[in-house]
Amino acid sequence: MPKKLTFLFNLLAIGLTACAQATVAPTPTAAPPITPAVSGSQTLVVMTHDSFAASADVLLAFESAYNVVVKILPSGDAGTALNKAILSKGNPIADVFYGVDNTFLSRALSEDIFEQYNSPMLANIPEAFKLDPQNRALPVDYGDVCPNYDKTYFTQKGLQPPRTLEDLIKPEYKGLLVVENPATSSPGLAFLLATIGRFGTDGYLNYWKSLVANDVLVVNDWESAYNTEFTAHGGTRPIVISYGSSPPAEVIFASTPIPEPPTAVITAGKSCFRQIEFVGILKGTKNRDLAEKWVDYMLDVTFQQDMPLQMFVFPVNQKAKLPNQFAQFTTIPVDTAQVSPDVIAANRDAWLQAWTEAVLH
Amino acid sequence: MVKKRRLTLRTSHILWLAPLAFLSLFYFYPLGSILAASFARAKGGAAFQLLETLASPLVQHVVAFTFGQATLSTLLTLLLGLPGAYLLARFEFRGKSTFQALSGIPFVLPTLVVAAAFNALLGPRGWVNVALMGLFGFSEPPIHFVNTFTAILVAHVFYNTTIVFRIVGDFWSHLDPRLTQASQTLGANRFQTLMRVILPLLAPAIAAAALLVFIFDFTSFGVILVLGGPRFATLEVEIYTQAISLFNLPMAAALALLQLLFTLGLAVIYTRLSAGLARPLGLRPQRFTQRRLLSWRSRLIAALLVGLISAFLIVPLAALALRSFTQFQAGSRLASGIGAPSLVWTLDNYRELSINRRETIFYAPPSTAIAVSLGYALATVILGLALGLPASWALARDQNSTASRLLDPILMLPLGTSAVTLGLGFIIALDRPPLDLRASPVLVPLAHTLVAFPFVVRSLTPALRSIRPRLRQAAAVMGASPRQVLSTIDLPLVGRALLVAATFAFSISIGEFGATALIARPEYPTIPIAIFRYLGLPGAVNYGQAMALSTILMGVTAAGMLAIERFRIAELGEF
Numbered sequence: 042m043p044k045k046l047t048f049l050f051n052l053l054a055i056g057l058t059a060c061a062q063a064t065v066a067p068t069p070t071a072a073p074p075i076t077p078a079v080s081g082s083q084t085l086v087v088m089t090h091d092s093f094a095a096s097a098d099v100l101l102a103f104e105s106a107y108n109v110v111v112k113i114l115p116s117g118d119a120g121t122a123l124n125k126a127i128l129s130k131g132n133p134i135a136d137v138f139y140g141v142d143n144t145f146l147s148r149a150l151s152e153d154i155f156e157q158y159n160s161p162m163l164a165n166i167p168e169a170f171k172l173d174p175q176n177r178a179l180p181v182d183y184g185d186v187c188p189n190y191d192k193t194y195f196t197q198k199g200l201q202p203p204r205t206l207e208d209l210i211k212p213e214y215k216g217l218l219v220v221e222n223p224a225t226s227s228p229g230l231a232f233l234l235a236t237i238g239r240f241g242t243d244g245y246l247n248y249w250k251s252l253v254a255n256d257v258l259v260v261n262d263w264e265s266a267y268n269t270e271f272t273a274h275g276g277t278r279p280i281v282i283s284y285g286s287s288p289p290a291e292v293i294f295a296s297t298p299i300p301e302p303p304t305a306v307i308t309a310g311k312s313c314f315r316q317i318e319f320v321g322i323l324k325g326t327k328n329r330d331l332a333e334k335w336v337d338y339m340l341d342v343t344f345q346q347d348m349p350l351q352m353f354v355f356p357v358n359q360k361a362k363l364p365n366q367f368a369q370f371t372t373i374p375v376d377t378a379q380v381s382p383d384v385i386a387a388n389r390d391a392w393l394q395a396w397t398e399a400v401l402h
Numbered sequence: 403m404v405k406k407r408r409l410t411l412r413t414s415h416i417l418w419l420a421p422l423a424f425l426s427l428f429y430f431y432p433l434g435s436i437l438a439a440s441f442a443r444a445k446g447g448a449a450f451q452l453l454e455t456l457a458s459p460l461v462q463h464v465v466a467f468t469f470g471q472a473t474l475s476t477l478l479t480l481l482l483g484l485p486g487a488y489l490l491a492r493f494e495f496r497g498k499s500t501f502q503a504l505s506g507i508p509f510v511l512p513t514l515v516v517a518a519a520f521n522a523l524l525g526p527r528g529w530v531n532v533a534l535m536g537l538f539g540f541s542e543p544p545i546h547f548v549n550t551f552t553a554i555l556v557a558h559v560f561y562n563t564t565i566v567f568r569i570v571g572d573f574w575s576h577l578d579p580r581l582t583q584a585s586q587t588l589g590a591n592r593f594q595t596l597m598r599v600i601l602p603l604l605a606p607a608i609a610a611a612a613l614l615v616f617i618f619d620f621t622s623f624g625v626i627l628v629l630g631g632p633r634f635a636t637l638e639v640e641i642y643t644q645a646i647s648l649f650n651l652p653m654a655a656a657l658a659l660l661q662l663l664f665t666l667g668l669a670v671i672y673t674r675l676s677a678g679l680a681r682p683l684g685l686r687p688q689r690f691t692q693r694r695l696l697s698w699r700s701r702l703i704a705a706l707l708v709g710l711i712s713a714f715l716i717v718p719l720a721a722l723a724l725r726s727f728t729q730f731q732a733g734s735r736l737a738s739g740i741g742a743p744s745l746v747w748t749l750d751n752y753r754e755l756s757i758n759r760r761e762t763i764f765y766a767p768p769s770t771a772i773a774v775s776l777g778y779a780l781a782t783v784i785l786g787l788a789l790g791l792p793a794s795w796a797l798a799r800d801q802n803s804t805a806s807r808l809l810d811p812i813l814m815l816p817l818g819t820s821a822v823t824l825g826l827g828f829i830i831a832l833d834r835p836p837l838d839l840r841a842s843p844v845l846v847p848l849a850h851t852l853v854a855f856p857f858v859v860r861s862l863t864p865a866l867r868s869i870r871p872r873l874r875q876a877a878a879v880m881g882a883s884p885r886q887v888l889s890t891i892d893l894p895l896v897g898r899a900l901l902v903a904a905t906f907a908f909s910i911s912i913g914e915f916g917a918t919a920l921i922a923r924p925e926y927p928t929i930p931i932a933i934f935r936y937l938g939l940p941g942a943v944n945y946g947q948a949m950a951l952s953t954i955l956m957g958v959t960a961a962g963m964l965a966i967e968r969f970r971i972a973e974l975g976e977f
Binding site: 086091094096097098100112113114115117118124125128132134135224225258259260261262263264265268269274275277284287290293294295296350351353389390393397 | 436439514517518521525526527543548549627628631632633642643645646647648649650729730748750759760761762763764822825826829830833834840841919920922924934935937938939940941942943944945946
């Protein structure tokens with residue numbers, strides 16, 4: 042009998058060894074190798090969502106400056122990552138959390154997962170971005186969610202592109218708009234908030250009913266809306282809810298070099314909602330000093346200037362310069378629709394239910 | 403006699419040891435922890451939360467829809483799967499193993515990729531609509547596919563038919579054809595033979611396949627979200643919305659528990675049924691059961707079946723592969739009359755995969771993604787078989803023992819468990835050394851094995867049960883130890899089933915996205931993870947790369963399945 046046990050456990054051990062080996066599989070050839078753990082060097086763990094990206098040399102510069110290994114821990118989409126951070130509050134899985142946005146900020150603050158940190162870098166960041174007065178969550182970047190349109194479609198049809206949210210309910214734009222479901226998509230929620238900020242809690246449902254009457258198409262995710270339904274990528278809808286940074290991305294990721302973006306953004310009359318992303322030091326970290334250094338680094342010019350081309354978001358640090366293509370091809374809205382994190386947290390459930398009732402049923 | 407019975411039980415207990423230890427540690431413990439932590443947040447306690455959830459009209463509606471779509475999807479899957487299983491089981495034709503490998507590819511594809519495939523085919527500017535508009539002069543695309551109930555059903559059939567092929571087809575291919583011949587000699591017509599002889603003999607395999615397909619459809623998430631659109635929600639979708647979007651953990655836990663109870667109920671019914679269905683059979687090696695397509699009649703039947711299955715399973719794959727060799731040409735747009743950008747043929751999508759344009763830290767060339775995917779898949783196959791084989795053996799040996807009757811349904815639970823719930827469970831349960839696996843990549847094959855395990859068990863058990871007990875008894879009488887019985891009787895006889903089980907474990911691991919996304923190391927992404935990174939960014943190049951990588955995923959999957967097929971432990975069984 043013991044023999045059989047050994048046999049089974051051997052099998053199990055083989056399996057586990059294979060797993061372990063799978064994880065140290067081949068080193069990527071093109072990406073620079075991650076700095077090996079030099080003896081005495083520490084590890085800083087940064088928990089984030091799976092859209093996180095950075096240049097290899099920007100990350101390496103931090104690692105060599107502080108003799109530290111930075112371990113990035115993508116933990117699912119923004120909401121999932123935050124919930125994981127909240128559930129591991131007593132025994133944090135990481136030292137720093139990056140990627141909670143203003144639609145989720147209240148949840149992070151009321152669950153009390155961050156330690157206060159008055160970073161000296163905050164001096165370079167406009168007050169409008171600092172939504173947590175106690176500096177537990179520090180602003181890192183922002184992005185505007187706005188209606189985008191396919192320029193070629195409107196040129197070909199000889200139709201004036203829409204300029205405001207009100208235009209979208211006019212008969213000439215019937216059947217042209219595709220939006221994302223706010224219950225399942227982050228830009229979808231941002232656009233719902235844009236309509237709430239623009240038309241108020243009394244008016245937004247009527248606006249949505251007019252959109253439905255004007256044959257708006259609702260899909261669950263940005264990928265389906267942008268890659269499938271949007272005319273610029275082979276669909277039938279020339280107006281889509283996407284990001285203010287989508288036009289420069291179209292140029293940077295064009296299949297053949299193009300002089301200007303095939304798409305443009307509607308920014309006038311509070312048609313956009315601004316998503317601001319925050320970083321915070323997780324309560325219970327054993328690396329408070331390093332965590333502070335990392336937060337400073339994220340808010341400093343090098344990292345801030347790296348973000349646009351890596352994550353297609355805009356720097357909050359006023360000293361950071363935008364890459365050329367960004368500066369050239371983006372329209373940053375002067376006036377965005379405003380809804381504060383506390384109001385979002387208090388009403389999210391009710392708004393989503395009311396929206397579902399008005400739009401889907 | 404009494405003494406022998408006790409000995410058997412003890413053998414079974416030892417067989418159960420590893421599978422149960424694994425499930426306890428990596429399934430029940432995390433699941434229990436997250437349910438407890440969630441209900442702790444409920445204002446009126448767990449019982450109140452459960453009652454409130456059950457009383458909600460929204461939840462009742464969601465439950466009804468979840469059952470309804472799963473039932474319809476399962477029936478349709480059997481409708482296409484059973485004739486296909488017949489074809490694969492009874493006929494031998496050129497290209498059969500390739501055909502079988504291709505029909506298994508849908509199972510591993512990420513939902514967004516499947517949506518892209520169907521869209522290339524049936525979307526507003528897909529080939530079918532464009533062709534119909536050209537032929538009949540419609541001004542609007544005549545077929546509306548995306549965001550319809552039909553899309554959900556078609557996608558479920560597309561994903562899961564291979565389960566029927568593999569489980570029923572494999573079992574069928576070993577049924578002794580002499581039984582059919584005998585039935586016909588005794589005067590039964592083909593229909594009577596089918597209803598009275600073949601179907602009853604196949605029943606255990608059909609039940610096993612139907613159960614797996616149903617649970618898959620029942621817990622459907624990506625298909626509902628991406629192809630069904632915002633008007634449809636299954637329990638799994640509602641759990642995600644409650645847990646992540648609204649952070650209503652008590653409600654999410656109540657729904658997860660509900661889904662789990664339904665799964666358990668199904669599994670219990672299945673166990674009861676299959677106990678009555680299984681009968682010892684003289685399984686025959688395939689070379690005695692399959693015939694070549696000699697008559698015109700059989701050729702016609704085979705051609706029709708191959709055509710039907712290809713239309714559903716292989717044409718969308720081809721559409722996807724073709725799409726990966728094309729790009730929208732921005733410059734040609736104004737010239738084209740229909741107002742849509744035109745597609746041009748190119749290899750750029752593949753070339754671009756090896757370029758790190760943004761010098762981003764987590765860039766991984768396709769070779770890395772392939773190696774990582776294969777590494778995890780290999781680990782899952784080994785671990786899945788190492789745990790699934792003893793469990794299946796124990797189930798088959800003592801089919802009517804209390805342990806078997808209790809444990810059989812429980813083994814199915816991981817399939818019916820909400821992925822997001824279990825993912826959060828890992829975070830709060832596996833958080834202390836030596837099991838602080840929260841950030842460990844080891845969690846990836848462990849999570850894959852949890853999903854693969856029920857498949858391995860369901861593939862192996864019907865075959866193991868059909869072995870005549872007399873063979874085992876004879877071996878034992880001749881002095882074989884239980885282990886010798888296993889290695890000389892059971893293993894050779896179920897060689898094919900082992901391959902089926904290995905193929906499932908491989909497929910599940912290579913296509914898995916949800917759990918992998920939560921735990922994989924960013925510098926070592928699997929192929930599906932890398933696909934999602936490209937899909938998440940605007941721009942023609944990113945979309946093209948996602949299509950190219952999806953095509954690579956299809957290639958790697960087909961190659962892997964063919965390799966397993968070639969791995970002839972099966973020959974042992976073909977005596």
